[in-house]
Amino acid sequence: MxxxxxxxxxxxxxxxxxxxxxxxxxxxxxxxxxxxxxxxxxxxxxxxxxxxxxxxxxxxxxxxxxxxxxxxxxxxxxxxxxxxxxxxxxxxxxxxxxxxxxxxxxxxxxxxxxxxxxxxxxxxxxxxxxxxxxxxxxxxxxxxxxALILFYYNKKLFDQVGAQPPTTYAELQALVETFKGAGIAPIALAGQSRWTSMMWLEYFFDRIGGPEVFQAIFDGTSGAWSNPDSIKALQATQDLVKSGAFIKGFESITADSNADQALIYTDKAAMMLHGSWVYSGIKNDAADFVSAGNLGWFAFPAVEGGKGDVKNVAGNxxxxxxxxxxxxxxxxxxxxxxxxxxxxxxxxxxxxxxxxxxxxxxxxxxxxxxxxxxxxxxxxQFVYSAVQDAPSFVQSWDQALSPTQAEALLSNIDQLFSLSITPEQFAQNMDATIGQ
CATH class of the missing domain: 3.40.190.10 (Periplasmic binding protein-like II)
Structure with a gap:
């Protein structure tokens, strides 16, 4: 074990x-x-x-x-x-x-x-x-x-539309519409890399169902991916895709090139969910942007009616x-x-x-x-305190699971974000990998 x-x-x-x-x-x-x-x-x-x-x-x-x-x-x-x-x-x-x-x-x-x-x-x-x-x-x-996963945001763009960091999923959805209305991409995402898209599922699963939902998957419980809260989390993810939350062409952007990070400090996108290591990358590539106080950060917001503690974190x-x-x-x-x-x-x-x-x-x-x-x-100190105070720290799924499950997960995430499979199909596909 x-x-x-x-x-x-x-x-x-x-x-x-x-x-x-x-x-x-x-x-x-x-x-x-x-x-x-x-x-x-x-x-x-x-x-x-x-x-x-x-x-x-x-x-x-x-x-x-x-x-x-x-x-x-x-x-x-x-x-x-x-x-x-x-x-x-x-x-x-x-x-x-x-x-x-x-x-x-x-x-x-x-x-x-x-x-x-x-x-x-x-x-x-x-x-x-x-x-x-x-x-x-x-x-x-x-x-x-x-390596904590958290939200980054461009303070200049937030000030431009008079916005504050969201504390709930509903507020995040409203911000998507606000930034779209201003002609600004709401969220940067390196979708081609797939593991960056996975971060969204990690938090939606936690905020909606609590850490027990993934724990059951990790423990190899039969049908764990089909938990009703899992389906809700998968649906919330697709709802964001359908709403145009992610920058156009996100499917062809790679994390290895740091192109998703550049969208933040070049004022092309307002927000990005990514690892704490990204701060040092942006500082290295855009020192003036960071030193001017233009980079902000916040925890993944709560989901209304969800079971997960807003202090729970994911990452490595x-x-x-x-x-x-x-x-x-x-x-x-x-x-x-x-x-x-x-x-x-x-x-x-x-x-x-x-x-x-x-x-x-x-x-x-x-x-x-x-x-x-x-x-x-x-x-x-934000990162240190967030991890110290976290009731649960869920390890990145593609590392927590077996190699066979991890590859199937990334493949299905790619299809989920491209809207080529439904949440129910995603769950069925992943349930078939339990125990492999």
């Missing part, structure tokens, strides 16, 4: 260039050990600086890193693991995908290692280990940042690094050394400070003072 989402009372992605794969657990980059990582700034630079510092300090234990775009990575890593060609250090979001790796004996059991290195385990927030744990065993090191508690069981013993030892090193390792103080400076919330323990001192304190 996978011990993870929903995380009740949780304490606190990423989600360039790509390089070639390699062989025998050492794929990609130059080094005795290897890692594949996501391209895109600012995290690509943070990781590059970290690996450079590590290699300079550890010339006999070097790590080579290769970068891939998000969607390309998800495909590449599954193929590589299936062929026994994974890099030494496997980037993951935990959950059902990681559980499938563990079931196939493709990743190293780190339970005893963490028991022997309590200082490493205690350096990150305890709740983040849930998505790294399968049948009571830990298979990955949680690190990097809390952390990012997760596993170690390939196909790597050599030397490579595995290098990875563990990299995990444990406080000076130049994966989650050193320099790395934590770099994440905060970029506008992200690391999952390191005891960093409240660092967040408060940041120039982005308002946003960082």
């Amino acid at each position: 996978l011990a993870m989402a929903p995380l009740a009372g949780a304490a606190l992605s990423a989600c360039g260039t790509s390089g070639p794969g390699g062989s025998g657990g050492g794929g990609g980059g130059d080094g005795k050990a290897s890692m594949w990582y996501l391209s895109g700034q600012p995290n690509e630079k943070i990781k590059g600086d970290n690996i450079k510092a590590w290699n300079e300090a550890n010339p006999d234990s070097t790590i080579g890193v290769t970068y891939f775009q998000n969607d390309a990575y998800k495909t590449k890593i599954k193929t590589a693991i299936g062929a026994g060609q994974a890099p030494t250090i496997i980037y993951s979001w935990g959950g059902g995908i990681l559980a499938s790796y563990a079931a196939a004996d493709q990743v190293v059991d780190l339970t005893d290692w963490f028991a022997q290195n309590a200082d490493v385990k205690n350096s990150v927030l305890p709740a983040t280990f849930g998505a790294a744990t399968v049948d009571g065993k830990i298979y990955a090191y949680p690190n990097e940042n809390a 508690p952390a990012q997760y690094m596993a170690i390939s069981s196909k790597a050599s013993q030397e490579q595995q030892d290098i990875a563990k050394k990299y995990f444990a090193d406080k000076e130049n390792g994966i989650f050193s103080e320099k790395v934590i400070d770099a994440y905060i400076a970029s506008g992200q919330v690391p999952i390191a323990a005891n960093i409240e003072d660092k967040l408060a001192a940041s120039g982005d304190a308002e946003f960082l």
